[in-house]
Amino acid sequence: MTGAESLLRTLVANGVDTCFMNPGTSEMHFVAALDRVAGMRGVLCLFEGVCSGAADGYARVTGRPAATLLHLGPGLGNGLANFHNARKARSPVVSIVGEHATAHLKVDAPLTSDVQAFARTVSQCVRTAVSADNVATAAAATIADAWGPPGQVAMLIVPADYSWAECAGAVPVVPHAVRSMPSNAALSAAAALLREEGTALLLGGTALTPRALDAAARTGARVIIARNVAKFASGSGRFQPPQVPYFPEGAMPLLASVKNLILVECEQPVSFFAYPNTPSYMTAEGCVVHALATRAEDGTAALEALAQPRASVSHAPRVALTAPNDDSALTLNAIGAAVAAYLPENALIADEMVSSGSVVLPYLTKAAPHDLMPVTGGSIGQGLPVAVGAAIAAPNRKVIALEADGSAMYTLQSLWTMVREKLDVTVVIFNNRRYRILDIEMQRTGANGFGGIANDMIDIGRPDLDWVKLSEGCGVAASRATTPREFSEQFRDAVRERGPRLIEALIL
Amino acid sequence: MTGAESLLRTLVANGVDTCFMNPGTSEMHFVAALDRVAGMRGVLCLFEGVCSGAADGYARVTGRPAATLLHLGPGLGNGLANFHNARKARSPVVSIVGEHATAHLKVDAPLTSDVQAFARTVSQCVRTAVSADNVATAAAATIADAWGPPGQVAMLIVPADYSWAECAGAVPVVPHAVRSMPSNAALSAAAALLREEGTALLLGGTALTPRALDAAARTGARVIIARNVAKFASGSGRFQPPQVPYFPEGAMPLLASVKNLILVECEQPVSFFAYPNTPSYMTAEGCVVHALATRAEDGTAALEALAQPRASVSHAPRVALTAPNDDSALTLNAIGAAVAAYLPENALIADEMVSSGSVVLPYLTKAAPHDLMPVTGGSIGQGLPVAVGAAIAAPNRKVIALEADGSAMYTLQSLWTMVREKLDVTVVIFNNRRYRILDIEMQRTGANGFGGIANDMIDIGRPDLDWVKLSEGCGVAASRATTPREFSEQFRDAVRERGPRLIEALIL
DSSP states (O other), X not given: OBHHHHHHHHHHHTTOOEEEEOOXXXXXXXXXXXXXXXXXXXXXXXXXXXXXXXXXXXXXXXXXXXXXXXXXXXXHHHHHHHHHHHHHHTOOEEEEEEEOOGGGGGGOOTTOOOHHHHHHTTOSOEEEOOSHHHHHHHHHHHHHHHHOSSOOEEEEEEEHHHHHSBOOOOOOOOOOOOOBOOOHHHHHHHHHHHTSTTEEEEEOTTTTSHHHHHHHHHTTSEEEEOSSOSOEEESTTSOOOOBOOSSHHHHHHHHTTOSEEEEXXXXXXXXXXXXXXXXXXXXXXXXXXXXXXXXXXXHHHHHHHHSOTTOOOOOOOOOOOOOOOOOSOOOHHHHHHHHHHHOOTTEEEEEEOGGGHHHHHHHHTTSSSEEEEOOSSOOSSOHHHHHHHHHHHOTTSOEEEEEEHHHHGGGTTHHHHHHHTTOOEEEEEEEOSXXXXXXHHHHHTTOOOOOHHHHHTTBOOSSOOOHHXXXXXXXXXXXXXXXXXXXXXXXXXXXXXXXXEEEEEEOO | OBHHHXXXXXXXXXXXXXXXXXXXXXXXXXXXXXTTXXXXXXXXXXXXXXXXXXXXXXXXXXXSOEEEEEEHXXXXXXXXHHHHHHHHHTOXXXXXXXXXXXXXXXXXXXXXXXXXXXXXTTOSOEEEOOXXXXXXXXXXXXXXXXXXXXXXXEEEEEEHHHHHSBOOOOOOOOOOOOOBOOOHHHXXXXXXXXXXXXXXXXXXXXXXXXXXXXXXXXXXXXEEEOSSOSOEEESTTSOOOOBOOSSHHHHHHHHTTOSEEXXXXXXXXXXXXXXXXXXXBOSOTTOEEEEEEOTTBOHHHHHHHHSOTTOOOOOOOOOOOOOOOOOSOOOHHHHHHHHHHHOOTTEEEEEEOGGGHHHHHHHXXXXXXXXXXXXXXXXXSOHHHHHHHHHHHOTTSOEEEEEEXXXXXXXXXXXXXXXXXXXXXXXXXXXXSBOHHHHHHHHHTTOOOOOHHHHHTTBOOSSOOOHHHHHHHTTOOEEEEOSHHHHHHHHHHHHHXXXXXXXXXXXX
16 A cells, blocks of 8 residues: 555545545645545645635535645645635644655755745644655544644645555544533633623634524523634524624624623634724723633533523514516625525525625525625635535535625636536626725725725726636636626526526626 | 835835735735836736736846735735746745734734745745834845845735834835856866866856857857756747756756766756656766856856857758648647747747647747746746736737646636736647646656546546636637647737737647
């Protein structure tokens, strides 16, 4: 058995059964072993950022790590932006990176670089296999580290000669650590605080499932959802606490009356960017921050321990929604209404709408129950890859990618993999031909001198991107919507069909 | 004056007049300053890898650094692969990276990362501005470091608060170090070696201009061009020594009889990848390697010092070439012949043909004089961005991008910038619907078990990428060629027109 085969067998034996890959020469033995080892789904992506983002999406849906297979330092480099997002999402990912054969490193070949240095930018868990026999051992330890809790991007660098050499063939299986219950002291302290005026629970991490939200509701406390969480349950018939808004002007009022903020698998809210004369922390002066459950603990069980067992939570009744069907110019409000009306039950939504989100998201609170996967690390180009990974993780759930045009351009190669893997994804591109968020940020940062040249650096029209052609170029059927009627009909049809479909929503 | 404006003024005052950018919130003050400071051409790119690759191309053509402006660690992450290529090309690049405001770093906001760690993966010259007043000083030092010699990717990290704060407004101008002449001892040693049997000159770096090649020819020595060089003069009427081939099977015989190899701005030849039972160094056992000029020295002047002043170099006479015009299936040979026949005088060719290059490149030796810009660091996705930068650097020269389909997908966003900036680039996509190079590498690495699943990880058809649609989606006029006649006519028309144009050459 080669080192590469032992790596593959170790992944499969430990429940890592999906690998998003963009391999090169140093990874060929791993690729060849795919035909000798059953149980691994290899998913080819045409750009590394699709691999890393897809592994993030897969982890958000399953809670389990997928593997990625990338080629040397620069190949890993292309995956870093979405690994950054996965890191902030606490998604478990087993990132395997090929390296030159050890004897070849000294000659400084063209592709030689410090792979460890690339890996450390997004991971505190970086291993390099030290022999062919060590590959499986190091892989098992990497899997355990990835799994956490909390999950993390764990890196395993495998020199090509250890992949191609024969090894002893051991296939170690490691236990997965489970989330521990917070201490009784933490539970008692939280219970006492919940009886006080001005206490709120802030939920993050894995404590955003329907079960966790229901328990949070039954505590009777004020509940808030943290901002850049990996996934949260939303929609009609569910307890839907408010989420911390993106801008300080929204976040600070929401938190202004909170005197005690109890964190559940999350951190104290901060603003996304700093602005002149705006604080970084969004909590009010004098607010005391407490931790009920850390990122490694079981926030859901903690919430259940605090909940009133017999408390009943009342939800707004589910109402029939009507999609707009007029022929006026398409608006964000019309899109929000149409998506809410036709959203399939139990859909997974990858949200990278950026500037369009604040209008569209409120409509989803009345939609069928679903899970929302927001931006986590803020590196754009996350949405389409996350949708790829989510669709592979949950083949029986409809995946909806709500995606800004600017962001979509970073990882549009995702579309190809949607076709290759027959993924059930409906992509909506919010095409405003602008880095619209930067219009807002330009004013907010006080950079007021917004002249013609600066304007050009934010304008992504001229030439207009044609998302129907870009999509069809990648093999995904596509259409353009310019009115509420067109959008509603196209979205309705897309979610009723199976398979990938893209709608370019022109919102000018 | 803000720190951002002082940065911009320092760039312009030091001759850095082009900035390839993909800015975010922390860079808004730099963007706003573009309207207040004359002399900077801001070039928006829709993905950071286009910025870094374009700066590389610009430097290869002008010898001068362009700036790049990227957004925080993950934005820089997306630029690393092409910065790696620029590093290996010794291209001078002034890479400016925005960072959060200093007071905001402690709160670990979503986009917070170790920007220095990202920067160090591709640069040994990483600075972070320490105050608003320091921004200009640090920028001037970064420019000097970028310029070299040899050129390098020099990094300047600018916290947002130092960009937006007022500063003293000094605009330092730094002298550029020039390449020094090698020592007399090195020149004498080389002169003595050139009189011996079995000596060869290996040319790299800046010693590949027509002037340097002519001087090398007039030494009377055997001359070889190093493999992964940034740019070399080629074509009819020029001295065209052989280049070290990609695979060891070609490189080792070429170098087998060389007993003394004299390096001129390059390193000892090594194989791109390691293979079982193949050496890493391509020189023969016992070959002694000498340096005439280091990467920082003036190889051209050194060659001229060794050349016979009155020696005349005879070249093969320029012959009229005929483009193929039959209706058979398109082949690499037909493409090579057509490109050679219609190549405009003084064209700049960005070569990322990968597996197609070995057939096409020999045709170019009979084409009109031109410059070839090969792959340097081997991280794919280099060709289209390099073409962008080259076209901006040399608006009066035709730029031809000869690009593999797989590689083109990594940075296809380049096409949009070609339209936005009205660049005179003809792109040829070699569409074989395959990572063909990996077919070869799969066998070479001894990973013989090439089953159906492994095959799927190399097959980039299913779905077929439609490069005409992808190109038109980015605004670039495009056509598909399936026969020699179609390709010849389309290529002829494309090079006769001005502006961007893409030809998808189907070679199945």
